[in-house]
Every structure is written in C-alpha cells, then in structure tokens.
Amino acid sequence: MNFNQLDMQLLNAVSDLRAVPAGPVNIRRNGEVIARNSSSNITVRSKEDKPGLVVEVKPGTANETVHVPVILTKAGFKDVVYNTFVIGENSDVSIIAGCGIHNDSHVDSGHEGIHEIIVKKGARVRYIEKHYGQGEGTGKRILNPSTVITVENGGSAELEMYQIKGVDDTFRSTTAYIQEAGNLKIVERLLTHGRQSAESDIKIYIEGKGGSAQILSRSVAKGTSTQIFRASLVGKTRCIGHVECDSIIMEDARIKSTPELVAEDSEAVLTHEAAIGKIAGEQLIKLMSLGLTEREAIDTILEGFLR
Amino acid sequence: MLRLKNIFVTVNGSNGVDREILRDISIEFKSGRLYAITGPNGGGKTSIAKVIMGIYKPNRGEIYLNGEEISNLNVCERARRGISYAFQHPPRFKGITVGDLIQIASPDIDSFNLRAALRNVGLCPEDYLERDVGPGLSGGEIKRIEIAQVLARNARISILDEPEAGVDLWTMQKLIGIIVEKYKNNPDITTIIITHNQRVLEISDEIIVLEDGVIKASGAPHKIWPLIKDDIECKMKEQCRGEMAYEL
Numbered sequence: 001m002n003f004n005q006l007d008m009q010l011l012n013a014v015s016d017l018r019a020v021p022a023g024p025v026n027i028r029r030n031g032e033v034i035a036r037n038s039s040s041n042i043t044v045r046s047k048e049d050k051p052g053l054v055v056e057v058k059p060g061t062a063n064e065t066v067h068v069p070v071i072l073t074k075a076g077f078k079d080v081v082y083n084t085f086v087i088g089e090n091s092d093v094s095i096i097a098g099c100g101i102h103n104d105s106h107v108d109s110g111h112e113g114i115h116e117i118i119v120k121k122g123a124r125v126r127y128i129e130k131h132y133g134q135g136e137g138t139g140k141r142i143l144n145p146s147t148v149i150t151v152e153n154g155g156s157a158e159l160e161m162y163q164i165k166g167v168d169d170t171f172r173s174t175t176a177y178i179q180e181a182g183n184l185k186i187v188e189r190l191l192t193h194g195r196q197s198a199e200s201d202i203k204i205y206i207e208g209k210g211g212s213a214q215i216l217s218r219s220v221a222k223g224t225s226t227q228i229f230r231a232s233l234v235g236k237t238r239c240i241g242h243v244e245c246d247s248i249i250m251e252d253a254r255i256k257s258t259p260e261l262v263a264e265d266s267e268a269v270l271t272h273e274a275a276i277g278k279i280a281g282e283q284l285i286k287l288m289s290l291g292l293t294e295r296e297a298i299d300t301i302l303e304g305f306l307r
Numbered sequence: 308m309l310r311l312k313n314i315f316v317t318v319n320g321s322n323g324v325d326r327e328i329l330r331d332i333s334i335e336f337k338s339g340r341l342y343a344i345t346g347p348n349g350g351g352k353t354s355i356a357k358v359i360m361g362i363y364k365p366n367r368g369e370i371y372l373n374g375e376e377i378s379n380l381n382v383c384e385r386a387r388r389g390i391s392y393a394f395q396h397p398p399r400f401k402g403i404t405v406g407d408l409i410q411i412a413s414p415d416i417d418s419f420n421l422r423a424a425l426r427n428v429g430l431c432p433e434d435y436l437e438r439d440v441g442p443g444l445s446g447g448e449i450k451r452i453e454i455a456q457v458l459a460r461n462a463r464i465s466i467l468d469e470p471e472a473g474v475d476l477w478t479m480q481k482l483i484g485i486i487v488e489k490y491k492n493n494p495d496i497t498t499i500i501i502t503h504n505q506r507v508l509e510i511s512d513e514i515i516v517l518e519d520g521v522i523k524a525s526g527a528p529h530k531i532w533p534l535i536k537d538d539i540e541c542k543m544k545e546q547c548r549g550e551m552a553y554e555l
C-alpha cells in the first residue's frame with residue numbers, strides 16, 4: 001500500500017484516520033481498492049456484478065468499527081460505487097464511511113455512492129459519513145450519495161452525515177423503511193459557501209408498529225450558496241416521528257426547507273419544526289462582551305451550531 | 308475610574324416616535340468601590356449597563372475609562388479593556404456548552420477555577436460543564452451561568468444586572484459573600500450591581516436611583532435607604548412569596 005501525504009490528509013479529514021486501522025477496513029482511491037481487511041466478525045469483500053463492497057457483520061458482534069472511506073485525487077475522475085452493509089442480528093457496530101475529494105483541475109471530479117444498509121433484528125448501527133473537498137481548480141467537487149436503509153424489528157440505526165467544507169455540488173437521497181419497534185435517527189450537518197449547492201431528500205417510511213424516526217438537520221448557508229432540504233415522514237401504523245430542521249442563513253444565500261408529514265394511521269404521531277434565520281444579534285453581542293471580535297463570535301456560533 | 312459624562316440615549320419607540328430613555332446621565336464610578344443601581348422597572352438601569360459595555364450608542368455624551376475616551380470603541384474592544392457585563396436576560400446558544408462559555412470568558416482559566424466559578428453560583432460543575440447553554444436550561448440556570456462568566460473574567464469593571472433574579476436566597480447569600488470578598492475594598496476594581504436586593508444595597512458604597520431615564524438620587528446607603536425603603540421591601544416580599552418579581 002502506498003499512501004502519499006495527500007491521501008492521508010483526505011483520509012484524516014473524512015474519517016480521522018492517521019494510518020490504516022487494524023480492524024476491518026476498505027479504502028478506495030480513484031476507483032481502486034488500496035487497503036482491505038476483514039475481521040473474524042466482519043467480512044469485507046468486493047461485489048461480483050458491479051463496483052463496490054459487501055460488508056457483512058456476524059450476528060451478535062459487539063463494539064466493532066469498520067472503516068470504508070473513499071478518496072478521489074485524480075482530476076476529472078468520476079467514481080460510481082455500490083455498497084451493501086448487512087448488520088447481523090443483535091450486533092452493535094459502527095461504520096465510518098466518508099468521501100474526500102482533492103481537485104486542482106478545471107474538470108469536475110465526483111463520487112456517486114449507492115448504499116444499501118440492512119439492519120437485522122435487534123441490531124444497532126451507527127453510520128457516520130463525512131464529506132470533504134479541497135483543491136484550487138475551477139473543476140467542481142461533486143458528491144451524490146444515495147442510501148436505502150431498512151431497519152428490521154427492534155433494530156436501531158443512527159446515520160450521521162457531515163458536509164462542512166469544500167464540496168461544490170451535492171445531491172443526497174436517503175430512503176428508510178422501519179419495521180416493528182425499529183428506530184432510526186438521522187443527524188445532518190451541512191455548511192455551504194461560495195457558489196456551492198446542496199440538496200438533501202429524505203424519505204422515511206415507518207411501516208412497523210411502535211417504530212420511531214427522528215431527523216435532526218442543521219445547516220449554515222453562506223455566500224451565494226443554495227440549499228434545498230426535503231424531509232418526508234410517512235407513518236403507516238402506530239409510530240412516532242419527528243423532523244427538525246434548523247438553518248442559519250447569511251449573506252446572499254438561499255435555503256428552501258420542506259418538512260412533510262404523512263399519516264396513514266390514526267395512531268401515528270408525527271411532528272416537525274423548521275426554522276431559518278440569521279445569527280441572533282444578542283448571541284453575537286454576548287460573545288463580543290466576553291472579548292471575542294465579531295468574526296470570532298460568528299465562527300464560534302457557527303461551529304457550535306454545526307457540532 | 309469609569310466616567311459617564313452627559314449621556315443621552317434615544318431609541319425608536321414602539322409607536323415610531325423617538326424616545327429618550329437616558330437623559331443627561333453623569334456618573335463617576337471610582338475604583339475600589341461597589342455601586343448599586345436601583346429604581347423602578349423601565350427606569351433605564353439596563354440601558355446604562357449597555358451604554359458602558361458599548362451595546363447602546365449614546366447620541367450625546369462621552370465615556371472615559373481611566374482617562375481614556377472609549378465612547379467610540381466597540382463591545383469587544385471594551386471587553387478587552389476590562390469591562391465585563393452579566394446580562395439581565397442572557398441569550399441561549401446551540402452547541403455551546405457551559406464549559407465553553409466560561410472558557411471564552413476567561414481563556415486562561417484552569418480547571419480548578421472553572422469549577423469554582425460554577426460552585427460560586429450554586430451549580431455543581433459535574434452536572435453542568437458539558438451541558439449546552441441552550442433551551443434545556445431554565446432561566447435561573449442561564450442566569451447563574453451568566454454570573455459565573457463575569458466572576459471568572461476578573462475584570463476591572465464588573466456589571467451585574469439583577470443577579471438576584473432566578474437565583475435562590477441561599478445562593479444569593481453566597482454570591483453576596485463572594486462579591487464582598489472579591490470586589491469590595493479591592494482598590495483596582497469597580498463593581499456595579501443593578502439590583503433591588505436589600506442586602507446588596509446595604510453593603511454598597513453608593514446607591515444610584517434611576518427613574519424615567521434620569522438620576523433621581525445618589526449617595527451613601529444610609530442617606531438613600533429611607534427614600535427607597537418602601538419600594539424595596541415590597542419587592543423583597545414578592546420575591547419571598549416565590550412570585551416572579553423579575554421576568555426572565
């Protein structure tokens with residue numbers, strides 16, 4: 001395995017890695033696998049029919065983490081990958097995904113990740129996906145992830161998606177099916193600046209009795225960037241669902257936020273809260289009265305908000 | 308010494324007509340002294356604090372700190388020159404913890420003093436350091452955290468705006484003890500407490516009574532007390548009955 005400094009920089013940004021981790025891992029660079037390991041409980045193998053991975057977690061596996069970062073350093077490279085994660089019954093694991101792009105050129109680079117996550121009965125999974133871009137070129141850094149997740153009876157999943165820097169264009173689609181007493185929590189943190197645009201489309205179908213889902217989205221839009229956020233919760237039975245989207249808008253940015261609730265059963269309890277606003281003046285004044293400059297105060301507020 | 312000279316503040320009233328909320332205010336706050344500002348709600352007490360901190364710009368008048376005119380300095384510059392203000396109604400944040408905020412207030416604070424700052428306002432550090440200064444905290448908790456920040460700053464000029472609101476009587480006793488120990492007779496620092504608390508009024512070196520944007524009276528407690536006694540005792544009773552005498 002030959003990792004250069006740039007590779008490590010990107011890996012670190014998307015998955016906090018400083019070296020190839022000891023446990024189960026798959027590192028993909030410019031469409032090629034450059035590191036792969038399985039553990040006795042988690043197998044990582046290539047898909048047979050198309051590019052991508054199958055990660056299979058044995059039932060009952062506890063407290064293991066699998067890393068599956070993707071990095072793009074070749075200008076103009078467009079990567080498409082299909083990954084499947086099967087989280088075995090009653091296991092409890094974390095998946096650290098994420099994609100880092102370095103593009104110094106004038107042609108666009110992009111990654112399209114099509115993920116399928118199946119959380120078996122009673123299993124728990126925490127899936128963390130960070131997006132990061134860098135490079136001075138005029139070529140765009142594009143990330144279009146699409147995720148379909150099924151949470152089986154009594155399973156629980158937490159998806160955390162962060163996109164804080166350097167991604168010019170993103171369209172994220174997330175679809176979830178929740179079965180009996182299953183639970184899903186989606187946490188999204190997004191910052192766009194310059195002329196970036198980001199769109200997120202979440203659809204959650206709560207199909208099993210006692211299922212629950214929560215979407216907590218926070219975003220900041222600066223410059224002339226645009227954000228579109230759609231979250232739809234469909235309650236087909238007795239269930240609980242909540243959508244919360246909270247955005248800070250600055251400068252000449254635009255944000256469109258559309259929470260949607262669909263109840264198909266009188267026992268479905270669905271709620272939403274959406275707010276878009278600029279930074280509260282009194283928060284700024286408060287921090288400045290503690291000795292921060294206006295710039296420092298703004299950064300502190302945004303950093304906290306996106307934490 | 309902090310000196311306000313002929314300060315006038317005009318705001319846009321709710322009916323669109325300009326309103327003078329401070330009129331010709333001149334006060335000298337000397338070092339090593341504790342000042343209490345009192346008077347009815349709407350009298351202009353908080354506005355004076357905001358003028359000193361640089362949050363409100365007077366349309367006339369000047370402010371001097373140790374001889375230097377600071378009228379044109381912004382909030383941050385005044386904070387860095389040693390002015391510290393505990394808001395009457397502190398804002399809430401998202402994703403900023405109690406520990407973060409005290410550390411912003413006092414960047415070099417060590418863990419011992421960080422914890423002490425919270426204990427001094429009756430909060431257990433273990434329970435609070437990691438918590439968001441957000442909607443999950445009550446008005447009283449937010450208020451105590453606000454006071455803790457000012458205590459932690461060790462500033463030359465400290466202004467506390469109605470510290471008694473939302474703080475139980477026992478903690479208030481303790482806070483008064485700290486104020487006495489820390490601020491009173493310390494020749495380098497000036498403490499200004501906006502208050503209706505009898506005990507604070509008694510221990511102050513000077514009471515300033517503000518009403519309708521003007522100074523109605525000022526002087527030593529024994530001189531001022533007879534003038535405000537009835538009002539204050541009435542307020543204290545409200546507080547003891549557990550009513551919200553001060554909106555949070």
Ligand SMILES: Nc1ncnc2c1ncn2[C@@H]1O[C@H](COP(=O)(O)OP(=O)(O)O)[C@@H](O)[C@H]1O
Pocket residue numbers: 318319320328346347348349350351352353354355
């Ligand atoms: N920014 C403002 N805009 C309009 N009116 C204000 C503003 N700040 C203060 N006031 C008014 O000025 C008066 C004095 O307010 P304040 O200084 O808060 O009084 P106190 O602290 O003594 O209760 C009140 O009538 C208040 O409504």
Ligand SMILES: [Mg+2]
Pocket residue numbers: 352353354395468
């Ligand atoms: Mg006030």
